[in-house]
Structure formats: C-alpha cells, structure tokens
Amino acid sequence: MSATVESTIAAPRTGRIDPKYTRDKTKSGNFEMLAWLFMRLSGVALVVLIFVHLFSNLMVGDGINGLDFGFVAGKWADPFWQFWDLALLWLSMLHGTNGVRTIINDYAERDGVRFWLKMVLYAATTVIIVLGTLVIFTFEPCLVGADGMLLESTPAFCETL
Amino acid sequence: MSTATSAQAPAKSGRGTLYRGNEGQWSWVIHRITGVAIFFFLLVHVLDTSLVRVSPEAYNAVLGTYKNPLMAVGEVGLVAAIVYHAFNGLRIILVDFWKGGTKHHKKMLWAVVALSVVTVGAFAIRHLMLALGGH
Numbered sequence: 461m462s463a464t465v466e467s468t469i470a471a472p473r474t475g476r477i478d479p480k481y482t483r484d485k486t487k488s489g490n491f492e493m494l495a496w497l498f499m500r501l502s503g504v505a506l507v508v509l510i511f512v513h514l515f516s517n518l519m520v521g522d523g524i525n526g527l528d529f530g531f532v533a534g535k536w537a538d539p540f541w542q543f544w545d546l547a548l549l550w551l552s553m554l555h556g557t558n559g560v561r562t563i564i565n566d567y568a569e570r571d572g573v574r575f576w577l578k579m580v581l582y583a584a585t586t587v588i589i590v591l592g593t594l595v596i597f598t599f600e601p602c603l604v605g606a607d608g609m610l611l612e613s614t615p616a617f618c619e620t621l
Numbered sequence: 622m623s624t625a626t627s628a629q630a631p632a633k634s635g636r637g638t639l640y641r642g643n644e645g646q647w648s649w650v651i652h653r654i655t656g657v658a659i660f661f662f663l664l665v666h667v668l669d670t671s672l673v674r675v676s677p678e679a680y681n682a683v684l685g686t687y688k689n690p691l692m693a694v695g696e697v698g699l700v701a702a703i704v705y706h707a708f709n710g711l712r713i714i715l716v717d718f719w720k721g722g723t724k725h726h727k728k729m730l731w732a733v734v735a736l737s738v739v740t741v742g743a744f745a746i747r748h749l750m751l752a753l754g755g756h
Contacts, residue, residue, distance in 0.1 A: 500717065503710045510703060519744070523751035524696070527684055529677035532670070549667065556660035563653060584664065592667045595674050603677070611677070 495558050502555045509548045530615035533601030537617065542596055549592040557585040644727045652709050655702040662699055693752035700748075701741045708733040708740075 518524055535541045560581055568574040602618035603611045610618055672680040686692065712729045716722035722729075 500714050503707075503714065507707045507711065510707070514700060514703070514744075518696075518751075519747055523748060524688055524693070525751060527687075529673060529680045532673050532680070552663055553667075556656070556663055559653075559656045560660055563657065588664055588667045591671055595671045599673060614677075 499555060499558060502551045505547070506551055506555060509544065509551065513544070513548060533599075533615045534617065536596065536599050537601060546593065546596055549596070550589060553585055553589050553592075557581060644730045648709055648712075648730050648733075652706060652713075655706040658702050659699070659706060688752065690753055693749055696752075697741070697745045697748060700744050701737070704740045704744075705733070705737045708736050 517527065536545075561578060564574060564577045564581065568577055602614055605611050669680075669683050672683055687696070709730070712726070712733050715729060716726050
C-alpha cells in the first residue's frame with residue numbers, strides 16, 4: 461500500500477504537479493517566492509520594531525497609565541519615532557495581509573469566495589496603510605483655538621515653541 | 622524503528638505521521654491563530670491611534686477604555702500572541718535557512734515556548750502592576 465502512495469507523489473521541484481492541485485492556470489512568475497522571502501525579512505525586522513514599541517510604550521515610566529494624546533505628541537515630535545512607526549505600520553500591514561491572503565487561499569475553495577475575500581482584505585489594507593501614513597505625517601500636536609490660544613489638552617512642550 | 626514504519630504507513634487516523642498531530646503541526650496551527658488575532662488587533666490599533674487627528678479628547682476617551690483590569694488581562698494575552706508569533710517565526714526562519722533546522726525543529730519549539738513563557742511572564746508582572754496597582 462505504501463508503495464502505491466509513494467509512486468503517485470512527484471518529487472519536489474520536478475514541475476510535475478497533478479492538475480487538481482493547480483487552481484490557478486496563470487503563471488505568476490516569482491511572486492510567491494518573493495512573498496515567502498518578504499515574510500522572513502519583514503518578520504525579523506518586525507520582531508525588533510514591535511518589541512521596542514511595546515517596551516517604550518508599556519514598560520518604561522508609567523506604562524499604560526502614561527499613554528494619552530500628549531504622549532503620542534511627544535513621541536511624534538521626533539522624526540525618529542515617526543519613521544519607526546511608519547516602518548511598523550507598513551511592514552506589519554503587508555506581513556499580516558500576506559499571511560491572511562495565504563490563509564484565504566488555503567481554506568476558501570470556491571473561486572468566487574476566494575476572490576472576494578481577498579478583495580475585501582486588500583481594500584482594508586489599503587485604507588489602513590493610507591490612513592495611518594497620513595496620520596503620522598499630518599499630525600499637529602499644538603492645537604490652537606479660535607482665540608489663537610493653545611487648547612487645554614495641549615501637551616506642555618507646545619508652550620515653549 | 623517504529624517511527625520510521627509509522628511515517629511510511631500512517632494509521633487510518635493520520636496520526637503518527639512525520640508531521641500530523643505533532644510539534645510541527647501544533648506550532649503551525651498556533652502560529653496561524655495568533656497571526657490572525659494580531660492582524661485584527663492591528664486594524665483596530667491603527668484606527669484608534671488615528672483619533673489623534675480628530676481631537677485630543679476623542680483619542681484620550683478611546684484610550685481610556687484600554688485602561689481597566691479586564692483590558693489589562695487582554696493586553697497580556699495580545700502580547701503573549703505577539704511574543705509566541707515572533708519567536709516561532711524566528712524558528713521557522715531557522716528551519717528554512719539553517720542546515721540543522723529541520724533536524725532540531727522540535728527542540729527549537731520547546732526553546733520558543735520557554736523563551737515565550739519567560740518574556741510574557743516578565744511583561745505580565747510589570748504591566749499588571751502598572752495597570753492594576755499604580756494609582
């Protein structure tokens with residue numbers, strides 16, 4: 461019995477794939493290999509980016525009790541943290557989107573369902589990445605009221621500007 | 622000897638094969654579940670942070686909902702998912718790129734579990750003390 465099982469399985473990389481395993485007849489070049497590589501490269505970067513993010517936001521100072529508008533304003537006053545969070549946003553969203561894409565491809569067997577689930581995924585990803593990027597770069601910490609005075613909730617460092 | 626035999630002629634349940642039902646499968650299942658959970662939190666997290674662009678009051682109000690004992694426990698759960706996914710991800714990279722990776726993948730999984738327990742334990746002590754006690 462084991463002999464018959466083995467004889468039907470082609471060795472990896474022979475290119476002889478049973479047609480029932482190839483849902484998509486079109487060639488996609490190296491895309492899947494590049495996606496696989498991206499998961500590993502972005503994964504290593506994300507370990508560093510996220511561990512530092514968690515440590516600097518939740519472990520030092522007052523931790524979660526210190527988080528408010530002023531905390532974010534103080535952080536994004538420094539271009540270093542703007543680009544840190546930008547890298548975090550783009551890499552984590554692309555890494556997560558590719559992961560969910562893989563899961564959809566694995567479990568959604570009907571062509572239409574698979575297609576539309578991925579379209580919803582890509583739409584959500586686009587919205588989140590564009591929104592997040594705009595927020596990081598258009599953020600204004602020192603808000604001024606109609607009377608030209610700083611608003612009450614403005615972080616302290618705005619007074620010295 | 623028995624493992625070699627079972628690898629070639631799996632039992633009807635499919636258990637006892639090289640991969641299925643063992644460390645390789647379960648580490649993969651947990652990697653997927655934690656990955657999806659982190660992804661959905663990420664969507665929410667970008668949206669809640671975007672409120673800094675609406676008004677300081679809106680941002681502080683929503684952030685305030687993260688600051689209660691139930692959410693503190695949830696945050697430890699989120700960090701546990703992230704830490705496992707991170708360490709197991711590094712293990713996957715070693716399985717893929719390191720010569721001894723496939724041979725030592727089970728030992729590496731237990732290293733991942735041990736490192737995760739230590740890391741999450743340290744985080745949980747600090748975070749829960751801040752979140753539950755610091756007033």
